[in-house]
Amino acid sequence: MAEISPEEVQHVSNLARLALPPEEMARVGHELNRILVYFQQLQELDTEQIESTSHAIAMENIYREDSARESLPVEEVLANAPDRADVFFRVPRIIEE
Amino acid sequence: MELHQQTAHEAADLIAAGELSAQQVTEACLERIAEVEETVNSFLVVTADHARAQAAQADERLTRGEAPSPLTGIPIAIKDVMCTRGRPTTCGSKILENFVPPYDATVVQRCTRALLPMVGKTNMDEFAMGSSTENSAFKVTANPWDLECVPGGSSGGSAAAVAAGEALVALGSDTGGSIRQPAALCGIVGLKPTYGRVSRYGLIAYASSLDQIGPLTRDVTDCALVMNVIAGHDPQDATCADIPVPDYTEYLTESVKGLTAGVPTQLLGEGIDPQVRERVQAAIDQLQNMGLECEEVQMPHIDYSLPVYYIIAPSECSSNLARFDGVRYGYRTPTQTNDINELFARTRAEGFGPEVRLRIMLGTYTLSAGYYDAYYLKALKVRTLIKGDFDSAFEKYDVLLSPTSPTVAFPIGERADDPLAMKLADICTIPVNLAGIPAISIPCGFVDGLPVGLQIMGRAFEEGKVLQVAYAYEQANDWHRCRPSL
Numbered sequence: 001m002a003e004i005s006p007e008e009v010q011h012v013s014n015l016a017r018l019a020l021p022p023e024e025m026a027r028v029g030h031e032l033n034r035i036l037v038y039f040q041q042l043q044e045l046d047t048e049q050i051e052s053t054s055h056a057i058a059m060e061n062i063y064r065e066d067s068a069r070e071s072l073p074v075e076e077v078l079a080n081a082p083d084r085a086d087v088f089f090r091v092p093r094i095i096e097e
Numbered sequence: 098m099e100l101h102q103q104t105a106h107e108a109a110d111l112i113a114a115g116e117l118s119a120q121q122v123t124e125a126c127l128e129r130i131a132e133v134e135e136t137v138n139s140f141l142v143v144t145a146d147h148a149r150a151q152a153a154q155a156d157e158r159l160t161r162g163e164a165p166s167p168l169t170g171i172p173i174a175i176k177d178v179m180c181t182r183g184r185p186t187t188c189g190s191k192i193l194e195n196f197v198p199p200y201d202a203t204v205v206q207r208c209t210r211a212l213l214p215m216v217g218k219t220n221m222d223e224f225a226m227g228s229s230t231e232n233s234a235f236k237v238t239a240n241p242w243d244l245e246c247v248p249g250g251s252s253g254g255s256a257a258a259v260a261a262g263e264a265l266v267a268l269g270s271d272t273g274g275s276i277r278q279p280a281a282l283c284g285i286v287g288l289k290p291t292y293g294r295v296s297r298y299g300l301i302a303y304a305s306s307l308d309q310i311g312p313l314t315r316d317v318t319d320c321a322l323v324m325n326v327i328a329g330h331d332p333q334d335a336t337c338a339d340i341p342v343p344d345y346t347e348y349l350t351e352s353v354k355g356l357t358a359g360v361p362t363q364l365l366g367e368g369i370d371p372q373v374r375e376r377v378q379a380a381i382d383q384l385q386n387m388g389l390e391c392e393e394v395q396m397p398h399i400d401y402s403l404p405v406y407y408i409i410a411p412s413e414c415s416s417n418l419a420r421f422d423g424v425r426y427g428y429r430t431p432t433q434t435n436d437i438n439e440l441f442a443r444t445r446a447e448g449f450g451p452e453v454r455l456r457i458m459l460g461t462y463t464l465s466a467g468y469y470d471a472y473y474l475k476a477l478k479v480r481t482l483i484k485g486d487f488d489s490a491f492e493k494y495d496v497l498l499s500p501t502s503p504t505v506a507f508p509i510g511e512r513a514d515d516p517l518a519m520k521l522a523d524i525c526t527i528p529v530n531l532a533g534i535p536a537i538s539i540p541c542g543f544v545d546g547l548p549v550g551l552q553i554m555g556r557a558f559e560e561g562k563v564l565q566v567a568y569a570y571e572q573a574n575d576w577h578r579c580r581p582s583l
Contacts, residue, residue, distance in 0.1 A: 004462070016415060016461040017422070018454055019442035028458050035459060038517070039404045042475050045482065052477035055306050055336070056484055056533025057292045057557055062335040076199040082429035089424050092435045 100125035101262030119155035119170025139258035143217040151214035166211035174264035177218040180299040189233040192448030202299025219254030228522040241581040246506035249279030256283040274526025277538035281501035281550020292533035293338035296331030304413035321345035348561040359394035364499035380541040396486040408476035415460030501538035501550030540576035
């Protein structure tokens, strides 16, 4: 399998919303390549006919009544906000005028 | 024996007999914290006033003859990954340094209802990612048996607190061994329950298909008692099983006759320190002499557990940790920007530590278009094969036995720069999380003065049988009575 390129590391950091400085970008690229080589051993196993397991304990959908109930007090929730305005979380503008 | 040296059930018996008050027990732990915390560093925050108030409440109820639980009045330490209403919950991360949850995790609610005074929140590897507690953004915790060594991780603070007598019981979380491995390295008992046995509501998620909360205690009886408090259905967690919870103390019978055990050769071979292997083999031989029918079993696919885990866990983590974006809670970059994506990306790069950043990158990569089938889907398929090995073994055996950790506690700093060596610390514990089954670590001796752990694994929802074998071994030995000289 091909090595992960610096451009790919940059692409993944964009997907992950992580603004990594250039020196860490290089370090992470190196680490990722080491780990991906380690993952190669899984290719020894033929899994063509094997189903995947996302949860080890068998589960089915759980339903509940769609009934109204009290939510957390707005003031307590907003107390953790880095920035707020009135009863809203404040962030940079995301919609053009 | 000094109060802080006792087990929870010994102290609880004294409370029940009216010889001690809950407040005296809590004070004993708080005094112990004042005495040793400077060197051990188990806690991120000590909640002394809160504990005192809860202890006073416990005494009031006990005087009225209404003990809500056999553990009423027993001081507990809680890993800082579980939300505590009105009290900081940092997950060992700078990104949550100022976070004060507006609600309690279900397990915290249950402990509060049972009136276990909470003495503090314990140190951990950031977002539970690590095996030494060195990845905490705030401090390094020492092993009470040797202050130069790590306590294991990621629940290292909880394990060290119990081993040092700063709390009589603790809660941890276990995604790949994070309860059992620190329990082993600190010479105490740690149980990872079956996936779904204990509610994860209010547990800050690392890898949702693997995470489970469980007890860290001084002996098996205490473990059963804490399970009685925390186990059971919770409508707030859809993965929490609606299956009746037995009284776990009923399994503490001292007998293993009629039970069978498999010993996976893959977990006793290469990679296990020879002295650790010798101690664990001696424990297995002893259990055999007590009537447990033991034989070797081949589980070929568990050799692939580590790569499978390091695809699945970072993949789930990259999704779970997307919520930390500097908008609703936690750290936000001080850099002024008009670009929301820049705000996210700077906040996350500045707020997360290096190991967390690496795992988010790895998980984002393995889930990304073009690589999903080769890595994530492949790992889920091999997970099926690993689970199949366990299913076949449990058709024949009641429990499986192995070391908990391939080595005893290692020096602080020794593996900090070698991520792969650090990850090998979990080779015996990771397969258990992939299979979703319960497993306990109990003390089974020492190598060079450092504790060794025996791991006992059981079928899903058969914590009782695991506790039964653990208790029988414990009672035939004295390891659980050993305390570090601190």
